[in-house]
Amino acid sequence: xxxxxxxxxxxxxxxxxxxxxxxxxxxxxxxxxxxxxxxxxxxxxxxxxxxxxxxxxxxxxxxxxxxxxxxxxxxxxxxxxxxxxxxxxxxxxxxxxxxxxxxxxxxxxxxxxxxxxxxxxxxxxxxxxxxxxxxxxxxxxxxxxxxxxxxxxxxxxxxxxxxxxxxxxxxxxxxxxxxxxxxxxxxxxxxxxxxxxxxxxxxxxxxxxxxxxxxxxxxxxxxxxxxxxxxxxxxxxxxxxxxxxxxxxxxxxxxxxxxxxxxxxxxxxxxxxxxxxxxxxxxxxxxxxxxxxxxxxxxxxxxxxxxxxxxxxxxxxxxxxxxxxxxxxxxx
Numbered sequence: 001x002x003x004x005x006x007x008x009x010x011x012x013x014x015x016x017x018x019x020x021x022x023x024x025x026x027x028x029x030x031x032x033x034x035x036x037x038x039x040x041x042x043x044x045x046x047x048x049x050x051x052x053x054x055x056x057x058x059x060x061x062x063x064x065x066x067x068x069x070x071x072x073x074x075x076x077x078x079x080x081x082x083x084x085x086x087x088x089x090x091x092x093x094x095x096x097x098x099x100x101x102x103x104x105x106x107x108x109x110x111x112x113x114x115x116x117x118x119x120x121x122x123x124x125x126x127x128x129x130x131x132x133x134x135x136x137x138x139x140x141x142x143x144x145x146x147x148x149x150x151x152x153x154x155x156x157x158x159x160x161x162x163x164x165x166x167x168x169x170x171x172x173x174x175x176x177x178x179x180x181x182x183x184x185x186x187x188x189x190x191x192x193x194x195x196x197x198x199x200x201x202x203x204x205x206x207x208x209x210x211x212x213x214x215x216x217x218x219x220x221x222x223x224x225x226x227x228x229x230x231x232x233x234x235x236x237x238x239x240x241x242x243x244x245x246x247x248x249x250x251x252x253x254x255x256x257x258x259x260x261x262x263x264x265x266x267x268x269x270x271x272x273x274x275x276x277x278x279x280x281x282x283x284x285x286x287x288x289x290x291x292x293x294x295x296x297x298x299x300x301x302x303x304x305x306x307x308x309x310x311x312x313x314x315x316x317x318x319x320x321x322x323x324x325x326x327x328x329x330x331x332x
Contacts (some may be wrong), residue, residue: 013096017046017056198310
């Protein structure tokens with residue numbers, strides 16, 4: 001869509017917020033009124049270190065953008081969108097940092113001018129580094145990496161001179177005898193399994209997760225079923241976000257390599273093998289019946305989520321990494 005992303009920074013952002021509640025402070029050093037030394041000050045505007053300051057700043061900024069014709073996101077309330085015929089401008093707020101982009105150059109230039117006219121702003125320019133993410137933009141693609149963050153972490157723990165390995169974990173490490181499915185009972189301390197999921201928008205990896213489950217699964221099928229639920233929840237969130245952009249999707253496929261878990265998700269009848277599973281994990285059935293999602297089988301050999309849950313050989317690790325769309329920074 002010819003999107004170009006830019007970044008602005010608000011100078012002394014919290015000082016722009018207006019306080020709605022009655023807030024009083026002691027007379028700060030250098031601003032004492034010696035004639036009324038036993039008095040306190042009533043605030044009309046926010047100050048740093050004030051717990052109301054972030055909310056007050058956001059409310060003022062939000063009100064300003066809405067007055068300018070921007071729609072505030074219903075899922076992510078820090079996201080603002082404005083449409084001009086076939087063109088679109090998107091604004092993302094993160095405290096005092098603002099990331100924005102548009103399909104038309106005139107739109108983002110107008111936004112920057114409006115913001116600088118209302119607040120004291122500094123235009124950083126093209127988005128290159130944000131929340132420990134490095135961003136490289138080209139005419140056709142946007143690449144994201146964490147090379148600088150990784151380097152800083154290695155430097156912090158004095159690991160820059162250590163010898164590297166080709167995969168995160170040696171394939172000789174055995175987490176469990178069962179080499180299919182999520183990592184079943186992989187934790188040696190509490191026997192909880194690990195869910196691994198990844199979500200794509202077309203061919204682009206947009207979300208991924210590797211997280212220990214909250215319960216102790218009694219079978220690989222249950223562990224996979226819980227993992228399906230967490231993947232479904234993430235997909236539903238993405239669907240709602242895309243709907244805000246004007247894109248509606250149905251029957252989003254979720255690929256699972258465990259037929260028992262797939263059958264549980266499609267069978268509305270309760271039986272002895274599933275009655276112990278917590279009710280909150282059965283919401284996936286409702287969304288299968290509503291055609292929000294569909295569960296499809298994928299052979300374990302082609303399960304991309306394995307990279308998040310188990311040690312792999314170098315060849316397999318590199319193959320999955322490539323299929324996830326991950327490339328070396330040197331290739332950029």
